[in-house]
Amino acid sequence: MHRALALYSGGLDSLLSILIVKEQKVEVIALKFLTGFVFPLKEQDLFYSQNFGFQIKEIDIKRKFLTVLKNPEHGYGKNLNPCIDCKILMLREAKQLMLEYEASFIITGEIVSQRPMSQKRLLLIHIEKEASLNGLILRPLSAKLLVATKPELDGIIDRDSLYDICGRGRKKQFSLARKYGIEKIPQPSGGCLLTDPLFCKKVNDLLTHDELTVENVELLKIGRHFRLSEKCKAIAGRDAEENEILLNRQRGIFIYPADFKGPVILITGEFSDREIDKAGSICLYYSKNKNVPMIIKINGEEIRKNFNIISAEEIIKYRI
Ligand code: SF4
Known part of the structure; x- marks a missing residue:
């Protein structure tokens, strides 16, 4: 059986992506990256993992993430969210884990043009290159709008069963949620505190006073x-x-x-x-x-x- 690693935020899009790939008889291990600004796995995540049959693992990248946050090469989003560099970091970490878990590709719940910062088509390609994962990132929800990936070309994944979702609308995702029997719909993304302007005021205070440490970030909560x-x-x-x-x-x-x-x-x-x-x-x-x-x-x-x-x-x- 083939195996894939999934970037799992706890949001609906990442969950759907896992279920779409699982349907094709691929074993999925979901990775929840702990940046210090997202919540650890909740009961609901464990419920999905048990009910839908995929493993889920927390990966601590707090220290590495702080280095990115202090000086993001691609800048910040609307608030202090360094989404492009964050994605690159997570994908690089996932790439290293591919060997350990004997996985042949990576799945993300990204949707073309859904978010202004990191999900434009060209940026998706750029992020893939920066993470040295050319052709190895499958985005099941938007795959038909993107170049075929290695697992599709190798016949592991049937491209016809993937989707062409684009933009910020949620209708297609809700209909997919119904198809898979997801009763309690999670947020589109997992909820990152760096998109909250009030929380970012406190982060900015730490940044400007050179006090950004894992311990101090924990206290901000x-x-x-x-x-x-x-x-x-x-x-x-x-x-x-x-x-x-x-x-x-x-x-x-x-x-x-x-x-x-x-x-x-x-x-x-x-x-x-x-x-x-x-x-x-x-x-x-x-x-x-x-x-x-x-x-x-x-x-x-x-x-x-x-x-x-x-x-x-x-x-x-x-x-x-
Ligand atoms: S919203 Fe937060 S967790 Fe998500 S990509 Fe951006 S910085 Fe990373």
Whole structure:
């Protein structure tokens, strides 16, 4: 039996592509690349994998992706999404895995002209060349609009069973979803945080302060973020769960109300009394009781201190 690797985002297009190829008696292993800006595999992904009979694997490329994000050769999309370089990176990684999994080609859910940045016909060819995968990337949803790939020429895949979908419409994909019995339709793509303008504001802050690390990106997913100085940030938990996550961190300074009725604030980077005062007054702003002292926890030691509350105008100034 022939085997293919699929770039799997968790979105409808990548799922359909897998099912189309599986129908042709090709075993598919889906690869979910973890860039740090997409969500790991969810229950729904595992459900698809079990119900439709394909393996699914997470591949961690967070560090490599950050190098791309800091300086993408092909630039950014509408927000901070470096889609062209991201695709090239994923395909290069997939190419390396082809040997390990004894796969003879790669599948993607790309659709010609669906997205402005990475899915124009010429760009698809360029991406393929950059990843040194000429003729080895099959895009089942748009294959009939593209030059025949090696698996088609070798008779592994019947070109007549592939599709000629083009553009942003979703009608044909929905009809295919019905054909394959996909009841809960996933998003077209897997949901990348780098397409969210609000999230990108926080990423841009890390980029401009040269603080873009895997650990700092992880922290962007929780809490309210404040830039206290060029080298110092504060993150305030928004609920008990986020407070717990912040408190469980090994490094940093923590500030929280002595009665625990408020946020935990984590201070990261280089700080002085000035930054501690700012963080303490932010903590008081979000605390339930405004007359309560704060606990400052440094290296396991706890100090009690009273702070003046910050004004709403000032909060806006510091909020990222
Ligand atoms: S949207 Fe995000 S995950 Fe998708 S190609 Fe662009 S950067 Fe990569």
